[in-house]
Amino acid sequence: AQKVTQAQTEISVVEKEDVTLDCVYETRDTTYYLFWYKQPPSGELVFLIRRNSFDEQNEISGRYSWNFQKSTSSFNFTITASQVVDSAVYFCALKGKVEDYKLSFGAGTTVTVRA
Amino acid sequence: SQTIHQWPATLVQPVGSPLSLECTVEGTSNPNLYWYRQAAGRGLQLLFYSVGIGQISSEVPQNLSASRPQDRQFILSSKKLLLSDSGFYLCAWSGGTSGYYEQYFGPGTRLTVT
Numbered sequence: 625a626q627k628v629t630q631a632q633t634e635i636s637v638v639e640k641e642d643v644t645l646d647c648v649y650e651t652r653d654t655t656y657y658l659f660w661y662k663q664p665p666s667g668e669l670v671f672l673i674r675r676n677s678f679d680e681q682n683e684i685s686g687r688y689s690w691n692f693q694k695s696t697s698s699f700n701f702t703i704t705a706s707q708v709v710d711s712a713v714y715f716c717a718l719k720g721k722v723e724d725y726k727l728s729f730g731a732g733t734t735v736t737v738r739a
Numbered sequence: 740s741q742t743i744h745q746w747p748a749t750l751v752q753p754v755g756s757p758l759s760l761e762c763t764v765e766g767t768s769n770p771n772l773y774w775y776r777q778a779a780g781r782g783l784q785l786l787f788y789s790v791g792i793g794q795i796s797s798e799v800p801q802n803l804s805a806s807r808p809q810d811r812q813f814i815l816s817s818k819k820l821l822l823s824d825s826g827f828y829l830c831a832w833s834g835g836t837s838g839y840y841e842q843y844f845g846p847g848t849r850l851t852v853t
Contacts, residue, residue, distance in 0.1 A: 657840055667827055669844040725771055725790060727842055731782045
C-alpha cells in the first residue's frame, strides 16, 4: 500500500521567513512519482511539481525548492522569503507505476503567511 | 491548452434530493478523469475514476455514482442526497502531452446538503 505523511498540520510564519514543508512517503514500487499541489483559499488545486523516483536531482523554481531524498523517503518543499500569497494548503502526493491511475495524497499542511 | 470546467460552482440542496455535477475537459483527448471529495478541513478522498467512455471505477461505496457519456465529460450523480454528502467536489484529469502522471484539477463545486 502507498502512504503519504505530512506531519505538519499548520505552519504560521511572518512574511519573508522561509518555510519548509515535510513529506514522507511509503511505497513498494521501485518506480514511482511524487507531486506537490497548492490549494489557495479559492479551492482549486494547482499542480506545482512532479519528481520521478529515478531522478533525485533537487529543483528550484523561483522562491520554491524541492529536496528529494530517496534514502529517507522524503520529498520536502521549501518556500524562500514567503509572501502573503503563499498562504494556502499544500498537499504532497504519490503515484505508483504508470498503470496505477490513482494519486495517494497526504493530509495537507496549511501555511499562513502574516504580513 | 487544456482547460477543465465544473458546474455549478456552488449548490445548496435538501436532504433526499437528487444531484448532478458536471465536469468537462477541453484541449485533450482520451483523458483519465477523476472525482474527489474534500470535507471541510479534511484531505482529498478519491470517489471515482474513469480511463475511458463508460468505464467507471468506484473507490468508496456510497450513494453516489458517476458516468462518462463522452470522452471529455464526467458526471457525478446521486438519487438521494445525505447530510454527509456535503463537501467540496473536485474533478480532475490526466493525460495529454504530459502523460498520465500529474492530475489537473477543476475549480470545484461546493455542495451543502441541508
